[in-house]
Amino acid sequence: MERHVSATHRSSSFNCPSCGAFAHQTWTYALKQSQTPSTQTRQMSYAIANYASNVEFATCSHCKADSIWLNSQMIHPSSGIAPLPNFDMPDDVKEDYIEAREIIGKSPKGAAALLRLAVQKLCKHLGEQGDNINTDIKNLVQIL
Numbered sequence: 577m578e579r580h581v582s583a584t585h586r587s588s589s590f591n592c593p594s595c596g597a598f599a600h601q602t603w604t605y606a607l608k609q610s611q612t613p614s615t616q617t618r619q620m621s622y623a624i625a626n627y628a629s630n631v632e633f634a635t636c637s638h639c640k641a642d643s644i645w646l647n648s649q650m651i652h653p654s655s656g657i658a659p660l661p662n663f664d665m666p667d668d669v670k671e672d673y674i675e676a677r678e679i680i681g682k683s684p685k686g687a688a689a690l691l692r693l694a695v696q697k698l699c700k701h702l703g704e705q706g707d708n709i710n711t712d713i714k715n716l717v718q719i720l
Contacts, residue, residue: 585645593650595639596659692709699713
């Protein structure tokens with residue numbers, strides 16, 4: 577079984593949130609602070625530079641896609657903390673899983689509800705009734 581390494585700030589390698597490959601990440605800053613902004617634009621320049629200096633990009637060596645990080649938190653893509661779905665996951669379960677993966681950063685409770693639905697659908701694919709998730713899981717555990 578392959579191990580998934582979640583994206584972490586400044587890590588040299590992790591599973592890319594775009595392509596899923598475990599790959600080296602190259603880190604760059606969005607903008608370097610200007611040492612001497614002009615007098616007219618000093619206040620604006622400092623504000624932009626201070627904000628932008630907290631923005632970093634991690635570029636995947638496999639697919640060349642960027643993940644964008646603000647204040648050490650990944651802001652794009654938002655699904656980077658969860659692994660990609662297994663290739664043999666049923667399509668209707670995969671659809672719910674992918675949606676949960678996409679919203680987990682914005683709505684953890686919404687993602688949890690979608691994952692619960694995905695588990696319930698998966699239980700049905702595995703021969704259970706699909707009416708009561710607790711009973712379905714209990715029956716599946718007894719088979720093991």
